[in-house]
Amino acid sequence: MPNPQFTKPWHGIPRENIEWNPTIIEDACIGCGTCVTGCSRLVYRFDFERKKPVVIDPLNCMVGCTTCANTCPAQAIVFPPLESILALEGLPEVRHAVEDDLLNRRDILVSPLSIPHPDRIVSLSVSGIEPVSPEVIRVTLTPVEAGECFCEFSAGQYIELWQPGSSHLSRSYSIANAPHGDGSITLHIRRVESGRFTAWAFNEMKVGDQLQARGPLGSFTMRSAPDTPLLFIAGGTGLAPVLALLEQQVTFSPERDMRLVWGMKHAADFYALDTLHLLASRAPNLKVVLAAEDLTSFEGPTSKHLDWIEGNVLDAMEEDNALSILRDLYIAGPPAMLREIARDLDRRGVSRERVHMDSFGV
Incomplete structure (x- = not known):
């Protein structure tokens, strides 16, 4: 039977509404029992006749924990994609539950260490x-x-x-x-x-x-050599820190080779276009691509500096494979977008040393 101690709501969400538990790949399992003895929440039991572990109480599993899969010598345990949990962490009710829990248990959770900082x-x-x-x-x-x-x-x-x-x-x-x-x-x-x-x-x-x-x-600051071409990628209000970096470069290196890809769901959601027009007018080698998943019935402002495409930022990069080649990348936006871009850049073989990311996810 599931243990009520372990099946209480996770940051306000009923545990039974969260799909998170291990699945055993029978053909790969060698029956060593490491997962059974290593799980203190009794998610598993052991079938001594078959010499196989069995998932008996999946709701006992700690949300986000993958210790058993990490320590399985046969790699015979799989979990749902972590993205499902990361998506839950983005919900306001989850963030608020975490915040309230911290404040309610402040006397217990407050750090006893006084760490000097320059803030x-x-x-x-x-x-x-x-x-x-x-x-x-x-x-x-x-x-x-x-x-x-x-x-x-x-x-x-x-x-x-x-x-x-x-x-x-x-x-x-x-x-x-x-x-x-x-x-x-x-x-x-x-x-x-x-x-x-x-x-x-x-x-x-x-x-x-x-x-x-x-x-x-924060350390999402300019770290590139003065002669290195730049690619800025922003999603939603991830434009904010990118805009600051662009303004800095236009002020001190207006001739620099720079590209900006900015993504929104709807074309009508784009803002600060006046600022981008002004920056582009001062920087002859700055080109801006505005990527909207929905361009329906929208006539965006056009100029020689601004291009529009239907799709997301990954679509814009796919249209121009040279965008990420020989450029340093500065990327800001929601965590889900950053994870997708990171996987795409790895697929393209882009060195991680050239990629700088900033998330405004919470």
């Missing part, structure tokens, strides 16, 4: 809110106190923000501009279904509000 916490004021699409707002933040800013950040980095008056954990957002010297930063905030922070940002945030921010954070 700064400053107060920023909302100086601009611009809806740029039905699902994205462009927010400008400026220092409350002169000199108290993230003036030293590098293009491509991100900050953490706390919602005023809330006990929730901070949320991370990439800075969508290169440093301007005045300490102002721009964020692209995407509406998240049932998202706690974005519900406040879209419905209650107003100019003049003050937020606590920590940073700058």
Whole structure:
């Protein structure tokens, strides 16, 4: 019988609704029993007559655990694709359940170690809110106190923000501009279904509000030699850190050979096209490809710098196999997209040393 201790909901989702348990490949199994004795949750039992392990209580299996498969000497155990669990982790109710669990058990889970770090916490004021699409707002933040800013950040980095008056954990957002010297930063905030922070940002945030921010954070920064051609790939609001890197390059190396592939589900979802037009007009060797899975009844702005294709970013790369050849790649977007691109680049034989990725998945 399944053990109630092990079959309790996983981050708010009933365990019986999650397909995660081992399957034994009978022909490959050598009957060593390693999986049976190694699983402390009694997922398996042992058939002593057949000398074979049997999956008896699959719901006892810890979601995401593959220890038995990893230690099986005959590689006779398989699990469902991990993507199914990663997809669940992207659900707002799962993220909120994790956050609530951390806060409710803070006295137990808080780290006893005090780890020094250079992160700064400053107060920023909302100086601009611009809806740029039905699902994205462009927010400008400026220092409350002169000199108290993230003036030293590098293009491509991100900050953490706390919602005023809330006990929730901070949320991370990439800075969508290169440093301007005045300490102002721009964020692209995407509406998240049932998202706690974005519900406040879209419905209650107003100019003049003050937020606590920590940073700058992250290493998604320019690491390529000045003469190396670049390929930027963005999905959704993954454009934000890419836009900061592009602005940096257009400012300091406007002649550089650069390509941007930006993907959206619907063509009408693209925003910041005015900014891309401006950057492309200053950089003669910058070419932009906008990939939309749905181009139906949409007439996008055209120019010699912007091309439109129907499909996703992988389709755009497939159309031009030379895109990833001899270029350093800077890629930002949701985790599922990054995993697909990573597999595709491995298939193409692209060296991982040339690939830099940044995820805004949570």
